Amino acid sequence: MIRALWSLPFLALTLFAQDGIRPANDLSADIDRWIEAAGKPGEAATDHEFCRRVHLDLLGRLPSAADARSFAADTAPGKRSTLINRLLEDARFAEFWSEVWVRTLVGFDLTSLFRQELDLHKLREWLQEQFSKNRSLDELAKELLTAGGELKDNGPVHFMLFYIKPMAREPIEASVAVARVFLGYRLQCAQCHDHPFDRWTQEDFWGWTAFLARTRQVTRNTFDGVRVTFGDRPRGELTRDGKEVAPRFLDGTAPPADAPSRREALAKWIVSQRQFARAMVNRVWAHCFGRGLVEPVDGFGGSNPGAPPELLEKLAETFKRSGFDFKALIRGIVRSRAYQRSSAGSPDGFAHQRVRPLHPVALFNALIHALNAEAFVKTEEFQKAKYLFLYVIQSLLGQQGGPDEARYQGNVQQALVFMNNKDFNNGLAAPTGLPAQIVREHRTAERRVEELFLALLGRPPSEAELKRHVEYARLRKSELPAFVDIAWVLMNTNEFFFNH
Amino acid sequence: MRLTVGTAAAAGLASRFGLSFAQDAAAGAKAKSMILLWMAGAPSQIDTFDPKPGRPTGGPFKAIETNARGIEISEHFPRLARQANRFSLVRTLQSRDPNHETAIYMLHTGYRREPTVERPNLGCLVARELAPRDFDLPAYVCVGNPVAPGILGPQYAGFRIEKIDDPLENVILPPGVDRDRAKAREKLLAAQQKEFKRGRTEPALDDHLASYENALRLVHSSKLGAFDLSKEPDPTRKAYGDTPFGKGCLMARRLVESGVKFVEVQLGDWDTHENNFERTRGLMEQVDPAFSSLLSDLADRKLLEETLVVWMGEFGRTPQINDNKGRDHFTKAWSVALAGGGIQGGRGVGRTDVDGLDVAERPVSIPELFATFTTQLGIDGEKKLVTPEGRPVKILEDGSPILELL
Numbered sequence: 001m002i003r004a005l006w007s008l009p010f011l012a013l014t015l016f017a018q019d020g021i022r023p024a025n026d027l028s029a030d031i032d033r034w035i036e037a038a039g040k041p042g043e044a045a046t047d048h049e050f051c052r053r054v055h056l057d058l059l060g061r062l063p064s065a066a067d068a069r070s071f072a073a074d075t076a077p078g079k080r081s082t083l084i085n086r087l088l089e090d091a092r093f094a095e096f097w098s099e100v101w102v103r104t105l106v107g108f109d110l111t112s113l114f115r116q117e118l119d120l121h122k123l124r125e126w127l128q129e130q131f132s133k134n135r136s137l138d139e140l141a142k143e144l145l146t147a148g149g150e151l152k153d154n155g156p157v158h159f160m161l162f163y164i165k166p167m168a169r170e171p172i173e174a175s176v177a178v179a180r181v182f183l184g185y186r187l188q189c190a191q192c193h194d195h196p197f198d199r200w201t202q203e204d205f206w207g208w209t210a211f212l213a214r215t216r217q218v219t220r221n222t223f224d225g226v227r228v229t230f231g232d233r234p235r236g237e238l239t240r241d242g243k244e245v246a247p248r249f250l251d252g253t254a255p256p257a258d259a260p261s262r263r264e265a266l267a268k269w270i271v272s273q274r275q276f277a278r279a280m281v282n283r284v285w286a287h288c289f290g291r292g293l294v295e296p297v298d299g300f301g302g303s304n305p306g307a308p309p310e311l312l313e314k315l316a317e318t319f320k321r322s323g324f325d326f327k328a329l330i331r332g333i334v335r336s337r338a339y340q341r342s343s344a345g346s347p348d349g350f351a352h353q354r355v356r357p358l359h360p361v362a363l364f365n366a367l368i369h370a371l372n373a374e375a376f377v378k379t380e381e382f383q384k385a386k387y388l389f390l391y392v393i394q395s396l397l398g399q400q401g402g403p404d405e406a407r408y409q410g411n412v413q414q415a416l417v418f419m420n421n422k423d424f425n426n427g428l429a430a431p432t433g434l435p436a437q438i439v440r441e442h443r444t445a446e447r448r449v450e451e452l453f454l455a456l457l458g459r460p461p462s463e464a465e466l467k468r469h470v471e472y473a474r475l476r477k478s479e480l481p482a483f484v485d486i487a488w489v490l491m492n493t494n495e496f497f498f499n500h
Numbered sequence: 501m502r503l504t505v506g507t508a509a510a511a512g513l514a515s516r517f518g519l520s521f522a523q524d525a526a527a528g529a530k531a532k533s534m535i536l537l538w539m540a541g542a543p544s545q546i547d548t549f550d551p552k553p554g555r556p557t558g559g560p561f562k563a564i565e566t567n568a569r570g571i572e573i574s575e576h577f578p579r580l581a582r583q584a585n586r587f588s589l590v591r592t593l594q595s596r597d598p599n600h601e602t603a604i605y606m607l608h609t610g611y612r613r614e615p616t617v618e619r620p621n622l623g624c625l626v627a628r629e630l631a632p633r634d635f636d637l638p639a640y641v642c643v644g645n646p647v648a649p650g651i652l653g654p655q656y657a658g659f660r661i662e663k664i665d666d667p668l669e670n671v672i673l674p675p676g677v678d679r680d681r682a683k684a685r686e687k688l689l690a691a692q693q694k695e696f697k698r699g700r701t702e703p704a705l706d707d708h709l710a711s712y713e714n715a716l717r718l719v720h721s722s723k724l725g726a727f728d729l730s731k732e733p734d735p736t737r738k739a740y741g742d743t744p745f746g747k748g749c750l751m752a753r754r755l756v757e758s759g760v761k762f763v764e765v766q767l768g769d770w771d772t773h774e775n776n777f778e779r780t781r782g783l784m785e786q787v788d789p790a791f792s793s794l795l796s797d798l799a800d801r802k803l804l805e806e807t808l809v810v811w812m813g814e815f816g817r818t819p820q821i822n823d824n825k826g827r828d829h830f831t832k833a834w835s836v837a838l839a840g841g842g843i844q845g846g847r848g849v850g851r852t853d854v855d856g857l858d859v860a861e862r863p864v865s866i867p868e869l870f871a872t873f874t875t876q877l878g879i880d881g882e883k884k885l886v887t888p889e890g891r892p893v894k895i896l897e898d899g900s901p902i903l904e905l906l
Contacts, residue, residue, distance in 0.1 A: 344699035355702035411657040412638065415715035416670040425674035465692070472688055481676075485685040492689055492712070494705050495696045 027332025052458035060096035065454035094131035126155020148231035171212035184279035207248025290356030371427035529878025531841025539813035540768030557819035568846030579792035587839035592850025603814035610870030618650035636721035644766025726758035808841025867899025
């Protein structure tokens, strides 16, 4: 009898809670309270939907058919949280997020790959190391902002190096980038005029840019060859209209006189600002929901000032208190009910999750997965040309916007490549391809269709779908080409192409 | 290329962009299509169309007379010199942006890049305004890398041809897939797409479906022969030149004949900070046969009157020659060539000074250039487009056409 009583609270919990529905930390609870206060939100995503979505958002990958099946079949309580924790510790988490961050930091322009001293691979590798150690975001930011010295074996320096171009007279691109990435501010308009609706004046702009007035790439010819370093010269000022510009933070204050260097003072100030926490939270939110709490993510305090949503304030506070713990932030977000909702409904007010384009890296990984080309990806040939491939993918997505743009700009080119490209089709039809593998491993048309759906869409087929596809296969004697066609179909659906 | 989605989706998309599908041509419109010969990297005006022989800035190239009175061009354009009655020059274009990336945008949209509004690329604009609704082929084809469509959205994006020798690379069916098999699996795909859309309102899903519908129209089009240069007689192909640019120009003519509204053919790299003369001459030797053949070919087929042809880059190059025998970026006075579409040939608008350092007479602005394009194409500059944020912007904020050309 007493034992039965003990189980009552747990029973109540399971009746009311669905896995992941009961938030386990502040972040998730705050998110759900705020969103659910605004109105009645939609129903939860299915296990299959959740599994696919969280794999895409955390690892930039589709779940394998086996993972998708076993997750749905699992009856253990708290399985969604367990999955989240497992993915956060997966090596590919750090790898994917390093790619995401490179893009946030420097955008994705192919020509930058050919600039002599720039090594975005190094930057990405370094970021991956930081994410594996769950380096706190304020430390990460500070290191990116103050990196310098020899370029050899130096990862973080390539962020600043990207923007401080040798030919540029004034470090405008860099100062704009710093404000965009770390504070979510769009300063560039203020360069030329005091916009009536914008917050920043020209004076603000130039005072801010003056922090980087001494930052330079230095190329020296030495006995050992050309030596390139990056750092701050001891002297040098920005001048406007003949007058020197003193560095000023965006709140108008001056850096402390005893600051070891301007960039150190800048970095310290940035991470001490509430706006830093807000901007970081907002970016991660936008990644997980397809839209920031403030949109666009670099549009804070622009011509639509308004107060940031209360939720963002709360999350920023929590994030700061956690010591800018990146993984904890992500965990908090994806454990919320809000994150785990179905996307079949209006996403206004975050009542439903959003249908959103895959990150280019995720789309690339999805293609590799569909073409069973993991082995190729590990080759040195591919690794060398990796960014070229990614650039092609990005062009396919029609993404020619800035580093923060995740707007889908679908185009005919993408459809044509997915449908008719020789390499894609050869990959699908190859003996090493996914359909061939499935045909080898499964005997019946039904099982083969199920496996293809699980592998490519992360879910089993509905009854109607199963019937339709089995019929298609039977008309073609259930031989390999039929299943190649079915794989082709699934790869070309909306469902494959988007995160939802 | 027009959308072929159902009317509901089309209306939805139309209202999203605040556009109507009405196509009233403005009075005086002559051109039904446009060919843009895009000289990437910025060609040197002094070495091409505005020679300064004997001057310290003139460089080694001589000037030659043309069959247009008063117009002299570089000696490395001998065939163009015999077509000068068909094209006209604007020699005093002024822009203020010497930066490749932003200038490319400006010379494709008519505007400086603004953080708040992305203007439509001219090719996309022409595609949207001029292309008939049910048309298989892309309305805007780009031999090279097209500039982004901007606020007009993805359905008007340029169809990119990367390899001139294999223009239909991903249009033709892959090996092992014949027409029947293609149609069967396309049908299966169509059936599969229906369920997913239910309850999901994201406009990107419609864009994605529209891309596929348009792609399939192209794949199964009966007009794909337009891309096939082997259908042209040998002498014609030789006349244009056996170069990617020559082939691109010939393809442009064929595409325009088949109803494509805007073809951009790119040639680069004109960015000659070093070794300007050798490199520029090499490029001119590709331009001369191709551009001149295009003009005479269009004229022979009575198409020149209705095809606007424009030759330009993103800015000009300095009259001063640098230490590396090169010329650097120059925006004070540079040249573009225009022909067809109601442009009167044989004219020279504007004069630069004796060394080409500045405009001597009649400066021309980018808005005027673009107003000339839109007027000749019958596009109403006052018409408004709506940005994704809901802000209405006019196609042409200001600028009036260069009357000396008309």
